[in-house]
Amino acid sequence: MTGWMGKILRVNLSNGKINQETLDPQVARDFVGGRGLAIYYMLKEVDPNCDALGNENKLIMTAGPLTGTKAPTGGRYMVTTKSPLTGAITCSNSGGNFPAELKKSGFDAIIVEGRAADPVYLWINDGTAELKPAGHLWGKDTHETDDAIRAQTDNKAKTAVIGPAGEKRVLFASIMNDRDRAAGRAGVGAVMGAKKLKGVAVRGTQKVSMANEERFNEMNQKYRGRFKEVKKAGPYPLTTHGTAITVVATQAHGVFPTRNFQTGQFEEWEAIYGEALTEKYLIKAKPCFSCPIACGRITKVPDGPYQGQGEGPEYETVYSLGSDVGVGDLAALTKANYLCNELGLDTISMGSAIACAMELYEKGHLSESDIGFPLKWGDGEALVKLTRQTGMREGFGDILAEGSLRMATRYGHPELAMVSKGLDLPGYDPRGTQGLGLNYATSPIGASHMRGDLPYCELLGVPVKIDGLTWADKPPIVVKWQNVFSLIDAAGLCVFFSIRYLCDPTLEIRPEGIMDLLNAATGADYALDELEKIGDRILNAERLFLLRAGFDRRQDSLPERFTTTPMPDGPAKGVVCHLDEMLEQYYQIRGWSQDGLPTEEKLNDLGLAGM
C-alpha cells in the first residue's frame, strides 16, 4: 500500500498483548482513514451501550493517508471512543507533530482495548511497540509527563498524554499531544485515564510512500501556490494573530457568546481578541507538521498573578474562558488556558461549565456555600481557581468535573447548560448562525464547530459570505459541508487549509484538491463523487453508532435559549434558531426518516447495511 502504512497496532491493556494487523485494502478505500477508519472499527468492535469508562470501550487513534506527507497541513489525527460525557460517539481531532510521527513509526492506527492493572505508557519505536510502567508518572501534569517519557525513551519521540484530569476521569479531560495540542472534546482523556494509560510515545523514521511521487509533488505545489497567492496580497490573519482574530467577526455579527450565551456581544472584546494577544503576549507563531499557516501561538504572560508561558489561547478558548464567563482580563484567561493544557482539560467545556455555574449563582440556584466563594461574572481569579480545582477534582471542581449538564441538573436547572447531546457549544451563538445551529444539533458527537463548520461562510467569508440569519437555505449546505468535513478528517488534513484551498471556492466545496492529493499518494483513483459519498458514509456510520446507543431525533436539539428566547440585543436581536424547520429538510436530504433514522435504501447505497 502507498499513502497508508498498511498496519494497525492493537494493544490489549488487560493482558498486555500487542498485535500488529494488516489494514484491509478495501476498508481503507471505503473509509480512507482518520475519522472514517475509526468509526469502522467502533461499529465493528464496540458495543454502543457499553460503559464508556469500562473495560469494553476502546480508544482508537487514527491517522489518514495524507498524515505524515508533504501535503499542506498533512499532520492531523483523530481520537475516537464512546464519550463518558455524552454517551455518544466522540472523535476529537488534533495536529502538532505526534500524528505524523505515528505514521512514520509504521502505523495507520492504534486500537487500545481493556484496562491495565497499574498505570502504563505505550512506547512505539519504528515498527515495534511495548508497554512500560507509568506508576512514577501518575499525578504528573502533561508537560512533566512529556519530559519524563522522552527522557526515558528518545528525546525525539512525540507524545500524546493525559494529565491529572484524565487520571481522575474529569468527564471532559483531553489528551494532549506535543505538550499543548489537544484532542480535547467529550472526554477522550477520561477514557484513557480509566484504562490507566498515561501516554503514548512514538518515534518513526519511515517514509510514507507515494503511488506517484512526481504527481504528488506537482499537486502539492499547485495547492500550496493558492495559499501563497493570497498571502502575497497582505498579512494572513491566522498567521499574524492566530484564530482569536475571529472575535472581530463574531462580535460584529452579535454572536460572540457572552455570559453563558445570554447575549452575543462582549463589551470588553478588544481586550481579549487576536490583536490584543499579539501585542501583549505573543512570542511567536507555531505551525503543526507540514502547515504553511502557523495559527498556533506561543505566548508568555511575563509578570503579575497570572504569570506563565505556554500555548494559546485560540478562538474557542477566548470565548469559553473569556466572553462566556465575562472575563476581559487576557492574562487571567491565558493562565486558565495554560492550566487546561497542563492538567489536560478541554478549554471549551471547562469555560462552559464555569459559565453555567456563574449563571446558576446569578439566578440564586447555587450559593456561596456550595462553591466556597462568591462566583460573579468576570472574576478572573475565580476562573483560574476553579480551573485548577476541576483538573484536580478538588472542592467545587469535583462538581464542575462532571460537566455543565450534570451540574445544572443537580441544581435543578438543566436548561442553563449550553449543550447539545451533552457536549458544550463552541463560540458561536446559533441564533445568528442558523446553519451552525443545525450543525450543532446534528453533529454525531454533540455540539461541535468542526463537523461542517458553517461560520466559515456565515461569518468569515470563506469561500463566500452568506447571511447567518436566514435558515431556509441552510440544510442542503449543512449536508454537503458535513460530508466534506468528514472526508477532511479521514484524509488526515486540517480544515483551515482544506476548506479554502483544497475545495472549489463555492458553497459546493467540491474536494478537488483532496482528491488530487489522495490519488497521488494512494493510487486509489478516487472520483470526486466517490469521495463525497465516503464523507456521507462516515456520517451515517457515526449515526448508526448513535442510534444504537439510544439517541434519536429528540437529541438532535439545542437548549431552549436558542430556539424559544430571541436574542435580546445586537445585530441578531429578536432572532431565534429555526432548528425544527431546518431538521425536517435536513433529514429528507440525508435520506433519513423524520425520526432521524437512515433508511434501509440509504444504508444499502452507502454499503453500511451489514454493519
Next chain:
Amino acid sequence: MKVHVDLYVNLKKYAPANASSFEIRLESGATVKTVLEVLKIPANEKAIVLVNGRNADESNPLTEKDTITLYSPISGG
C-alpha cells in the same frame, strides 16, 4: 449624513489618522461603495461587508448613523 465605520484586520490600513473606528460624512444617497471609494479601498482588496452587523454588499444604501464594518476573510476559528 454621518455614518460610523469600523475597519478590522488588513482593512485597518485604510483608516484615516490610523483610528480604525471613526465617523465620516457622506452625501445622501451614498452606498457602501461610496465608503470604499472615500477610503480608497481598492477593488482587489477582499472585504467582508456588514451594515449594522447584518450582511451587506457594495450596493447597500446607507442612512444616518449606520455602522459599516469591513474586515478581511478569515479562514478558521
